[in-house]
Structure formats: C-alpha cells, structure tokens
Amino acid sequence: MNSDSLTRAFLILIRRDLMLAVRHRAEMANPILFFVLVTSLFPLGIGANPALLQAVAPGVIWVAALLAALLSIENVFRSDFEDGSLEQYLLSSHPVSVLVLAKITAHWLITGLPLLLISPLLGILLGLPVDAIKVLFITLLLGTPVLSLIGAVGVALTVGLRKGGMILSLLVLPLYIPVLIFASSAVDTAAAGLPVTAHLSLIAALLLLALSLSPFATAAALRVSLS
C-alpha cells in the first residue's frame, strides 16, 4: 500500500462526508443555531448591563462552543456505525487512525468552521472590543479542532451503546476543561489589552498533542466498540 493511495483514501473520505453534509443542509445549521441561541440566552438571564456582559462574554461564548461541539460530535461516527460503513473502514487495508483523522477533519469542517465564522457576530452582540474578537476567532480556530479530536475518542467509546449521549458528556467534558481555561482567559487578556501569545501557544500545543494522539486512541476505541 503506497502513500498515494492513502492520501487518496483520506481525501475521498473527506469529500464523501462533506457531500453527505451538503445534502442534509438543515442538520448542518443545528449546531450553529444552538451556539447562537445559548449565547443569546445569557444577556436575558443575567441582565443587559454592557460592562457585565463584556466581562462574561469570553466564558459564555466558549462554554456555548463546548456545548455545541459536544452536541454535534456524536454524528462523527453515528451514521457510519448504523449503516455499517464503520466496519468497512476497520476492515480496509489503510491504517484506521488516518481514516479516523479524515472523519474528524470532515466533521470539523462541517460543524467547527461555521461556529468559527459566526463567532465575531456573537462577540459584537456581547460587546467585546475588536482586539478581543480577533483573539476569540484565533482561539476558536485553534481550539475547536481539539474539541473534535477529543470528542471523537469519546464517541468511539460510546458509539455501540444505545444510550451513549449522557455518558458521552461525562467522558468528554472534563477533558475539554484545559481548552476552555486557556481560550477564555486568552480572550479576557486580550480584552484587557495585554499580549496573548503565551495563551495561543499553549492552545496550539494542545492542538498538536491532540492531533498526534487522538486518532490512535479513537482507532483503538472503535476496534473495541465494534468487536
């Protein structure tokens, strides 16, 4: 098996998932709607005081992003599990971890990227300064792939279960905490006008770590779930 055919398999898998997503456009909108709705509940809940909103905005936007990621991550393997194509990936001659990475990439393009694009709007709604919105964008750009990568391990462990949803949140949310901490404090720091390079480097480090380890853990977990 040469590396050419592996690259091809990787790209074909991404194309297939993107095409499936485009044909179910309504489902694609759900996580974004959820993200926007949850964020807009906060001003209603805690009052529309601009100073207060600006203070809580980084945390609120990031918690909403975590929940939206958690809500959508289950789809990364669910439909493939139900129609049996997941078993075909495991049987194929390509390394499962690479195929899994393709699935996660496609999933991030479908659900993570739209969150990213809509986030400046939410920043404006909550009264964040422009500099902080830029940083928010970068943290989401670096952070949401981490959420997808970690979430995929959880989904791979629970995909065979009938009631995996509640357990999934118990498995995955504690592992999301470092991203939440670094990302929201980066936005906070940027809103205070201080440099944020250290925060961003740490999130990038988390991304690289997740990128290099999560596909293997996910592949191993899929093998267990489908055995």
Next chain:
Amino acid sequence: MFNNFFHRMASPKHFYGLAGILIPWLAVPCLLLTLAGLYYGLVKAPPDYQQGDSYRIMFIHVPAAWMSLFIYIVMAGAGAIGLIWRIKLAEVVAISSAPIGASFTFLALITGSIWGKPMWGTWWVWDARLTSELILLFLYLGVIALNNAIDDKRTAARAVAILALVGVINIPIIHYSVEWWNTLHQGPTVTKFDKPSIHLSMLIPLLLMAVAFKLYYAFVVLMRARCEVLERERNSGWVKELAEKT
C-alpha cells in the same frame, strides 16, 4: 520459571486463592497502622500554632488526596497491561480500582471542604487543588459510568482502559491549566496553603496514615477483584466446585 510464575499468577483460579490468603495479612497491618496514625495524629501531635486543632483533618485529607491520584495511575497502568497483553486479571484490577479511587477522591473533597470552613470561612473555594480534585472525581465517574454502560465485561474493560489512558495523559494538563487559571484570576490569596516545613511529630502520623491508606486500597482491591473474578468465571469448573463445597 519466571514466566511460569506470572502465568500461574495471572490465572484467575490461582489469583482467587492467593488473594484470599493475602487479604488478612494486608488488612490487619492496615488496621494497626490506622489506629497508631490516629493516636499520634489526634492525641500526640501538638496543635498547630496558627490553625489550632482543625489542621488534624489533614491526617485523613492528605493521604486521601495522594491515593486519589495514585489509584488513577494504577488503574491506567493495569488497563494498559490488560489492553496490550490481554491479561484478564489486569482488567479486573483496573475495573475494581475505579470505585475505590472515586471514594478516596470524594473523601479528599469532603475533608478539604470541612477544613476550609473554619480556615477560609466558606465550604468551597475555587482553589486550584480543590478544582483539579473535583475534575478527577468526574474522570472517575466517567470510567465507572462507561463500565456500567457496556454489557459485555471484557469489552467494557478494554473501553475503560482506553479511557483511563486518555485520562492519565490529561491529568497533568488539567492540573496545570487549573492552577494557572486560578493564579490568573485570583492572584496569590490566603487560600494558597503553602506547605511549611512540617514538624516530625506531625509528619510521622501523616506517613503512618499514608501507608495505612495504601494497605487499605491493596486489600479492598483484592476483595473486589476476587468478587469480580467469581462473577466473570461463573461458568468455569473451579467456581462451580467452589460453590458446591460451601
């Protein structure tokens, strides 16, 4: 010979017998050490010049917190052994450790908050160590929930092992991110419990309790593992023999 020993050890039947012999040898020293530790800790050790008598809860709190982390690492290690070499017994040990570790974590949280009430004036502070202990509790609960959710015991054990390994990689990351978050938001406050160089009269009971807690874990995990082995091997000959004998 060495290999042979391990093979015999890893067979559930031998383990069951050996663990039965070991348990009293671990339980009795544990009890004695606990009594000695409590005596030296609660009666002999002098009151702290700042905290008075309320510091004495640390003789429970600190060993419990140590155990909470120690057991998670043991669980992940046993899970990895089970995953790599397919040793059933390692899976059993990993599964049996989870509830004990969760209990120790819970104990550390409870005693920490009881200590915090007179010291900090509140039951709960989002202190870095308390917070990472709370997250550790969530990780344990995730392991237990995943184990309960999967019907097939061997599949459950392998899934739990993967989760425990992912968790063990994340524990240092979570710990340092929480510590960093806390110092960023609150700065150094009174909640920072800087360890003073501890006096010998307090160190000895603390170490006694720490060893006692380790022994407690050792014999309780053996008891749980024995029970788990019986449940898993309920269709095998030796378990039937055992059941008929009693």
